[in-house]
Amino acid sequence: MSNAAIPQSEKELMNARLDQARRQLMQSEKLAAIGQLAAGVAHEINNPVGYVYSNLQSLESYLTDLFRLTDAIDSTESLDSLRAIKQSIDYEFVRDDLNDLLAESREGIERVKTIISAMKDFSHIEEEEFKPADIQRGIETTLNVVNNELKYKAQVIREFGELPPVECIISQVNQVVMNLLVNAAHAIDEFGQIHIRTRTDGDNVVIEIEDTGQGISEENLNRIFEPFFTTKPIGKGTGLGLSLSFNIVEKHNGRIDVDSKPGKGTCFRITLPAKQPQTPEAA
Amino acid sequence: MIKIQLVDDEPNILSALRRLLKPQGWEVHTYNTVESALGGLLEHDYAVIVSDYQMPSADGVTYLQFAKQRQPDAMRLVLSAHGDRSSMIKAINQAEVYRFLSKPWDDYEVVASIQSAIDLYRLKLENRQLREEVDTQKAMLRAREQELLRLETENPGITRVHRDTDGSVLIGDHDG
Structure with a gap:
């Protein structure tokens, strides 16, 4: 009877070890899969980051133009010179394009957010x-x-x-x-x-x-x-x-x-x- | 007018680039499919073509290879979110691109690359124009030379002027 108890606990130990090994294997496969996907995910993120970053710089130049106009209000006497500035900065275009610029940039950031949270959801290790x-x-x-x-x-x-x-x-x-x-x-x-x-x-x-x-x-x-x-x-x-x-x-x-x-x-x-x-x- | 073609399957990339290039005063055409971009090649002569690398129906290198056959003078650039070695090698060896730019891009770098591509494009065109001029002038010279030769064989001595020691022109039959 007593010599049967030892292999029993040994078997349990082996089982526990096997179980742990299997869990580790599963985890490393998951990480390997994420590694293989990394290039693809980088592509998905680089696209929106690319245009949002560029849009910010365009936005900066639009704002410089607009401030040139608003700053001129204090220094100028005639309305005509203000109109001339307004014309020179292509005001109509800037005003229309600002909405698109902001909407597209927001969409880009949303996309990055979605990808990041999907990655997080996906790689939940503790659950x-x-x-x-x-x-x-x-x-x-x-x-x-x-x-x-x-x-x-x-x-x-x-x-x-x-x-x-x-x-x-x-x-x-x-x-x-x-x-x-x-x-x-x-x-x-x-x-x-x-x-x-x-x-x-x-x-x-x-x-x-x-x-x-x-x-x-x-x-x-x-x-x-x-x-x-x-x-x-x-x-x-x-x-x-x-x-x-x-x-x-x-x-x-x-x-x-x-x-x-x-x-x-x-x-x-x-x-x-x-x-x-x-x-x-x-x- | 310098025409630039931009090809990317992502419309937002195209509008960001449009904004970036607008102050440069170039005529910018944007296409979000390879098929429509091919159509553009039939209608316009481009100085510079900037293409994305990874697109649904065909990759950018394949497209640029085609563009190279259609418009060999147009300078080709890749703007890609994929910076791996094999795609760069393909772009350089197969499509002979002038620059390989990566996303996210630096605005200044994109403008400067396109600008220097345009300079090269202009240089190529100018070079060809000058060569054509030289060729037509050479052809004219050759025709004149041949005419002289013909006259000389028909009337030996007609192409030369004879002078005496004072420098006066002698008219007459010298053979006599």
């Missing part, structure tokens, strides 16, 4: 507990983060059905969606479509991500969830995205299915229970 969450909002957040990977490769078509709040670790579900979206974009050679569908199925919710890419060949289809299996060129994929997605979905007591027709496209389907079975802490 490790199951909480009811809005899956569609999570998908929108993820789309903001990967927008630059998608917009030159595909038209994204949302077909969202009504969804109840889903008990899940939303940052992890977002990561699965991100992996599938990036894979979908990589599978498309020229320009295609990516459909994102959500619907309920009894007590479950279903998320479908379907692309019009090159599809997965029969012999690879069995291996896509294997760790380190990748068909992408070196540096493009870690081979961990789908295997970790599989782990995440499993941890949520859900399932992930795939339909693929080589040459036609691939559809990944994630099915998650809206409510986790009792004792969800056994993660």
Whole structure:
């Protein structure tokens, strides 16, 4: 009896270590994914920062002109010389353009704000507990983060059905969606479509991500969830995205299915229970 | 009038650049798709073409390569939020761009780059114009020379003037 107790605790220890290793792997995959996206995100931010910065300098020169006019009010005697200044600074143009300049700059700053908050939402490290969450909002957040990977490769078509709040670790579900979206974009050679569908199925919710890419060949289809299996060129994929997605979905007591027709496209389907079975802490 | 073409899929970038370039007095045309920019190439002769790098239907380097065939004199610049090595190499080797500018840009740098591109463009045009002038003048000279040769063969001595020791012009048949 007593010699059975030692391997038991050893096994627990091993399990705990395995669990920790898996968690670390998941975290590093997430960081690697963010690293791969960094160039795209930089592009998304550099564009608005570029024009907002330039607009500010234009604004400065407009204001210099306008102040030249208002300062002249005190020093000048005749209205005609004021009119001459007003004409020389192209007052009508400046007045019209100021509104556009401000509106466009505001739009740019909003975009930067959206990207930054999406990155923040996305990289939540501490949130490790199951909480009811809005899956569609999570998908929108993820789309903001990967927008630059998608917009030159595909038209994204949302077909969202009504969804109840889903008990899940939303940052992890977002990561699965991100992996599938990036894979979908990589599978498309020229320009295609990516459909994102959500619907309920009894007590479950279903998320479908379907692309019009090159599809997965029969012999690879069995291996896509294997760790380190990748068909992408070196540096493009870690081979961990789908295997970790599989782990995440499993941890949520859900399932992930795939339909693929080589040459036609691939559809990944994630099915998650809206409510986790009792004792969800056994993660 | 110097014409500048700006191509970027982001309309707000185009209006910011328009504002920036307005005081320079150049005619600025903006296009937010590669297709419409191609249309612009058919209608106008540009001194400078500034293109974004990453755009939905075709990348900026491909577009500039096309523009190079259409309007070889136009100076080509890239304004890109992508500063990676491979895109720069492509831009330099394939589209032979004059400058590779990055977003966010420095206003002064953009204006100065376009200005010096215009100077080069003018220099190219002037150079060609001068060469054409030289060519027409050379052709005129050659025609005159040939005419002289013809006269000389038909009437030997007709192209020369004979003088005596005082410098007086001698008229007559010297062969006799």
